[in-house]
Amino acid sequence: MTACPTGIAHTYMAAEKLAQAAQSLGIEMKVETQGSIGAENVLSDNDVKYADGVIIAADKDVDRSRFVGKKVLAVGVAEGIHHPERLIEQVQSAPVHGAGGVGGGGGGDATSLTTGGGGKERSVVYKALMNGVSYMIPFVVVGGLLIAISLALGGDATSKGYAIPEGTFWARIFAIGVVGFTLMIPILSGYIAYAIGDRPALVPGMIGGWIANTGELYDSKAGAGFIGAIVTGFLAGYLVLWIKKVKVPKFARPIMPIIVIPIVATTTLGLFFIYVIGKPISWVFTHLTDWLSGMTGTSAILLGAILGLMIAFDMGGPVNKTAFLFGAGLIATGNQTVMGMCAAAIPVMPLGQGLATLLRRRLYSEQERETGMAALFMGMFGISEGAIPFAAARPAQVIPANMLGGAVAGACAGLAGVQDAVPHGGPIVAVLGAVGGVPTFFLAVVIGTVVTAITTNALIDIKERRDRGAAVLVPAAAGAGAVVAEPVLAGVRSGAGAGAGSFGAGTDVAGSGAVRTETSPTPPPAVAEGDVLSGYLTAQTVKVQLAADSKDAAIREMAAMLATTGKVADPDALVAAAFAREDQGTTGLGEEIAIPHAKTDAVTAPIVGFARSAEGVEWGSLDGTKAKLIFMITVPEAAAGDEHLRILALLSRKLMDTGFRERISAAPDEAAILQVLGEIQ
Numbered sequence: 001m002t003a004c005p006t007g008i009a010h011t012y013m014a015a016e017k018l019a020q021a022a023q024s025l026g027i028e029m030k031v032e033t034q035g036s037i038g039a040e041n042v043l044s045d046n047d048v049k050y051a052d053g054v055i056i057a058a059d060k061d062v063d064r065s066r067f068v069g070k071k072v073l074a075v076g077v078a079e080g081i082h083h084p085e086r087l088i089e090q091v092q093s094a095p096v097h098g099a100g101g102v103g104g105g106g107g108g109d110a111t112s113l114t115t116g117g118g119g120k121e122r123s124v125v126y127k128a129l130m131n132g133v134s135y136m137i138p139f140v141v142v143g144g145l146l147i148a149i150s151l152a153l154g155g156d157a158t159s160k161g162y163a164i165p166e167g168t169f170w171a172r173i174f175a176i177g178v179v180g181f182t183l184m185i186p187i188l189s190g191y192i193a194y195a196i197g198d199r200p201a202l203v204p205g206m207i208g209g210w211i212a213n214t215g216e217l218y219d220s221k222a223g224a225g226f227i228g229a230i231v232t233g234f235l236a237g238y239l240v241l242w243i244k245k246v247k248v249p250k251f252a253r254p255i256m257p258i259i260v261i262p263i264v265a266t267t268t269l270g271l272f273f274i275y276v277i278g279k280p281i282s283w284v285f286t287h288l289t290d291w292l293s294g295m296t297g298t299s300a301i302l303l304g305a306i307l308g309l310m311i312a313f314d315m316g317g318p319v320n321k322t323a324f325l326f327g328a329g330l331i332a333t334g335n336q337t338v339m340g341m342c343a344a345a346i347p348v349m350p351l352g353q354g355l356a357t358l359l360r361r362r363l364y365s366e367q368e369r370e371t372g373m374a375a376l377f378m379g380m381f382g383i384s385e386g387a388i389p390f391a392a393a394r395p396a397q398v399i400p401a402n403m404l405g406g407a408v409a410g411a412c413a414g415l416a417g418v419q420d421a422v423p424h425g426g427p428i429v430a431v432l433g434a435v436g437g438v439p440t441f442f443l444a445v446v447i448g449t450v451v452t453a454i455t456t457n458a459l460i461d462i463k464e465r466r467d468r469g470a471a472v473l474v475p476a477a478a479g480a481g482a483v484v485a486e487p488v489l490a491g492v493r494s495g496a497g498a499g500a501g502s503f504g505a506g507t508d509v510a511g512s513g514a515v516r517t518e519t520s521p522t523p524p525p526a527v528a529e530g531d532v533l534s535g536y537l538t539a540q541t542v543k544v545q546l547a548a549d550s551k552d553a554a555i556r557e558m559a560a561m562l563a564t565t566g567k568v569a570d571p572d573a574l575v576a577a578a579f580a581r582e583d584q585g586t587t588g589l590g591e592e593i594a595i596p597h598a599k600t601d602a603v604t605a606p607i608v609g610f611a612r613s614a615e616g617v618e619w620g621s622l623d624g625t626k627a628k629l630i631f632m633i634t635v636p637e638a639a640a641g642d643e644h645l646r647i648l649a650l651l652s653r654k655l656m657d658t659g660f661r662e663r664i665s666a667a668p669d670e671a672a673i674l675q676v677l678g679e680i681q
Helices: 009-025 045-049 077-082 084-093 120-154 169-197 199-212 225-244 250-293 300-314 318-331 337-345 348-359 366-380 384-393 395-416 427-431 438-473 529-535 551-563 571-584 642-654 658-666 670-677
Strands: 033-035 038-040 053-057 072-075 156-158 161-163 488-492 588-590 597-599 607-617 627-635
Touching: 009 077, 009 084, 009 642, 053 077, 053 084, 072 084, 077 084, 120 169, 120 225, 120 366, 120 384, 169 199, 169 225, 169 384, 199 225, 199 250, 225 250, 225 300, 225 384, 250 300, 250 318, 300 318, 300 337, 300 348, 300 395, 318 337, 337 395, 337 438, 348 366, 348 384, 348 395, 348 438, 366 384, 366 427, 384 395, 395 438, 427 438, 551 571, 551 607, 551 627, 571 597, 571 627, 607 670, 627 642, 627 658, 658 670
Parallel strands: 053 072, 597 627
Antiparallel strands: 033 038, 053 488, 156 161, 607 627
């Protein structure tokens, strides 16, 4: 089974490689694919029942409830593409999923994970964190936008902050938004726990997150915020895993996952946080306040930088709240400059992260780019929590960038003597006249925002380059933490060539019986031009040799070739759409293959083009290879659903056949190339 939340190509590439490896080893294997086009070649209950093992390549949580009692091997999808034979060998000695556990249900089970490259813990932690963040994002966006809209349309600047008159319509909208913001922390914690310990971990994770965010429970003026939620999420998940390993009488097993485990884990975690973790948080809050009080006579630049660092560190946590309440408390004494420093730093995190998604779109998923737009809006209203999803997903890159940008904004505001008369931050307070020194305030915010965005993208880019290098130089260590985030799951049996058994009646082998090997002696039969990819690829859209030596030039050259069919109404718009897709992430698949594609009404019908490059074109592929076989797919918006994905799936799967690629490369002219491409069915 493949689970493909963001793409499709690598899912089918891994499925085909696994099927080919199984065939060459004489192993029966069936691969179910679950790409954007839907589930295909679905594993039946009998398939699973008679399987000797299960291979999973996933960077997200997948439902493993049907694999209880089976040997399960979990790796990154890159391993499925680059080392399928190794996985088939390793699954024979993999641990049995669910062995020794008493919990039930779907979700992940960290005890069944191995990576073959020492990446086990990184994989579990990464996937759990991403699971929590993905569920948290809607609460951040809905809550934050409702708060921002209500403040914009119904709020007033007062001595107690930016407030909305009680009893008004906008006060109720504000209250609804606060509910969303209040829930986002326990949601983050709960779904981190769920990804580790399954359903029994959901309740202790959520309650633990609520406790972490409620400082009153452990005598702190501020809760632990999203950092506390991450801690409680992992504690709850692993605590539940530990409890599930306890041997209990058979009669007690049915009540373990629904009564015993949640109650024991929730009580233990709650008391542990209140009495062990909460006390240090309260101590930090108190002593940070005293320390800041002793710095009021020091350099304004230094104080502004320190306050900016604190504001940006945990966005609503104890360190952030200490700096904010310190600045707010000094307003009543007539000192408004400290709050001015805080006000300049408060919006920098969401504005900076939002700007980062606009500057380097390819570094972010579609969901992250949408969250970035919401973060920009929240930043305008001084809602720093808009950056929490980014910090939770990439803490090592985002938190340092946020702190640097916050420090720069705070220092600039301190240098300029910016003042803020209300305990609130962001551009909104300046627009409403609560800030003294408006031009320099905005300058401080802009500088801090730009620093945050550039630093974030630089750190993410460095990490991606390092990961790509590791994937190329040490492929065995890619494991479940591989950069590619398209999971693959395969039941090990099915379709090992002629005479091989199958899992069930009428079940096709992964690859729909189209698996070919390098030693295929039979030349392909003659094929009519209209039969190549349903007639979308013709001799008119095939080029033996590209003149272009760069990705942009190659896309332009191929778009011009497609335009000769008369089906391209606006070639420039087609090129722009293809460039926009590349900005989201490279379409270089590795193995010297690239499949640029676009959904645009610049074309009147689906078209597929193919071109070769003898020298290769740098396409940013994860394996570092230059693209020599380049397909371009473009479909109208109205036909951008299954047809677009079907063509991608067919190409991705077939292109994993080494012999097929060699035949394309060796074909002497357009007609011969078209003949080889006719094998794609």
